[in-house]
Amino acid sequence: MNAHIITIGDEILIGQIIDTNSAFISKELIKIGIEVTKIVSIGDSKKAILSSLKDSQNNCDIAIITGGLGPTNDDITKDSFCEFFDDELVHNPEILRHIEKLFKKFVDNPINDLNRNQAFLPSKAKLIPNLYGTAAGMSIKAENTLFISLPGVPYEMKSMVTDFIIPQIQKDFKCPVIITKTLITYGKGESYIAKKLKDFESNIPTNFKLAYLPNLGRVRLRLLGKGNQKSILEEKMDDLISHLYKILGNIIIGYETLNPIESEIGKKLIKSNQTLSLAESLTGGMLASRFASFAGASKYFKGCVVAYSSLIKKNILCVKPETIKKYSVVSSNVANEMAIEIKKKMNTDYAISTTGNAGPSKGDSNQPIGKIFISIATPHDVKSFEFNFGKNREKNINKTVNKALELLFSELLTRD
């Protein structure tokens, strides 16, 4: 079982937006055993759409197309479908009723003929409802490929995928099982690891695949296994992983899950009925927003103080002026005091604090750009960690956020 994803829209091709839809769809598909073998982004051009549909027909079981379903002239997915499938548009009263309902509730101008046009679908197409917008989705089965067309607006597309497409595919297709596991290694290069894994790789079962993902001082090793029975696959995966631990032992620093690490942290804290607060300086709210983006976060995430200035570190986070004077605002001492105080103030079990110079200018302290401290306060103690991530502001902030999440996650793992 394989799928293609086709995203339509000039905005992707000129780099105005980054295509995040494809990664979402890929993740949802792989969970139910469907591999994406190609992702294509094309412009709002009928020629390009037709050529992509042709490329997908018979080369994949499912082709998911996003974008080009709006009411305006540059939205040409339905026309292209009609031409490709030799079909014509017919009126669908169910869609019109839905559009009328949405307009009544949310829009203060009257419905016009362009909106009414959105209530037409190719006659061979099956409707996929869009609860949050006026652009209906549709599916057409042609030869060996199921074509599914969805709007490009992310929150509309996402709910259609999880609420309608995935359950439908699971009902209609017999999907295999795919499982993946990613190990994170630290400190050695790809070539060093590959050399060590030479025998391992030549003995790997044919339904498993090993990939190397190097970036910024870490090499992640991803194992992907495909089969029909989950339990057998998982047993083999455990085998392979423990084999990898034997060979690489000391350079493996942990797992990466397909769920972001912050949601794994959340699960662990909810399970143990514990809570978290944050005191952020250079990360400026980014850590908080990572937690807050998950439904149910309020069960364990109590809140955060973003202390961008030294004055607020002193006044709200009660960092002692003499600590700042003696060690500078970028120091393990300040990070520790921030973590301890926010944990106390918000009455939580854990707390994370960050302080550092993201650059490009030096800010309140005289510490070099890229010097960063993260503290983790636990029910028992507080630990501080020092890093130097270099001169790039964006990289400094993002690496600090990721590092802080990893540190808390490791802390929670040690108590398991």
Place this chain on the structure above:
Amino acid sequence: MNAHIITIGDEILIGQIIDTNSAFISKELIKIGIEVTKIVSIGDSKKAILSSLKDSQNNCDIAIITGGLGPTNDDITKDSFCEFFDDELVHNPEILRHIEKLFKKFVDNPINDLNRNQAFLPSKAKLIPNLYGTAAGMSIKAENTLFISLPGVPYEMKSMVTDFIIPQIQKDFKCPVIITKTLITYGKGESYIAKKLKDFESNIPTNFKLAYLPNLGRVRLRLLGKGNQKSILEEKMDDLISHLYKILGNIIIGYETLNPIESEIGKKLIKSNQTLSLAESLTGGMLASRFASFAGASKYFKGCVVAYSSLIKKNILCVKPETIKKYSVVSSNVANEMAIEIKKKMNTDYAISTTGNAGPSKGDSNQPIGKIFISIATPHDVKSFEFNFGKNREKNINKTVNKALELLFSELLTRD
């Protein structure tokens, strides 16, 4: 002049990483007049690579391929190039010297045969140096297409594009000029705007293109013009923009510059030597992180309290318990008290507060999901605004962030 981008790597197809390389490359290319007409992501498979190279040959002037150049078995771009261009690998001593230099400086294990293999290139290929890594880039001209292969690691790829590829293309090709301008409208749907712009669209010059980009209550209108002379294009663009202002006047709220609205807010506050603080509930730090991501933010952005629980709203933001009891925690009264208190506590000129139910569950209040209040405290007063964005959590949070930024920006505009 057009280009294809081909990104190689299973990690994109399983949604493990989001492809941000393509957007970067597209943006750099369009700056020098080259339109990307297709972006393709494929796995680490020779068959898929060959099929993509074939699809690009003669269908684009330039094909930029990223990924698959590492030292391990799953890196097969060079092998695929040799097969496609009927070529063989030859040793390149310049690359080996560079790899040896990098290892001496950064790596504590000795160079091995896998690294030495990286010093081979197809004989027909021209070397593109990679200053930050061991994977060299290469280019091969075949028939009417220039194929360029780069590593997938973002910071290595980026410097190769800006330092080598772009200057080389500008030297070798006669590129046209492409300019774009994006207007932001608020409050009306795509169909309403399209109806108003019917005549405008039918009279638009053939070298210009209008696109509608709807998202979260705003429709952005992008004009893209292509030609040979920048001054003529810019004059026509100004014409079209002033025409759009005449037709849509009151719903246009500004340009989308390369700078997002939060950086425009920052500029205004820095200019007037004023400051900002935030009290966030449902937006959970997302507003703060939007400001903090810009260099120099600490000049005006003092800090933020994320109060995810009612208790913290009471204890740290001093919201009166009787206000919460009487009006519920999702109310204009609570939003106002939050904004007033944070402004006082952080001693700033402006403050924004957010409170509401993002969903999916009702949380601390009995207000319906999607009901949201934003308050803006100014040096003179505090104003609260009520919204109802619907039932989707992600949409509720993102719309609230965008709306809050717009409200503060409008406030700052009125005093100009």
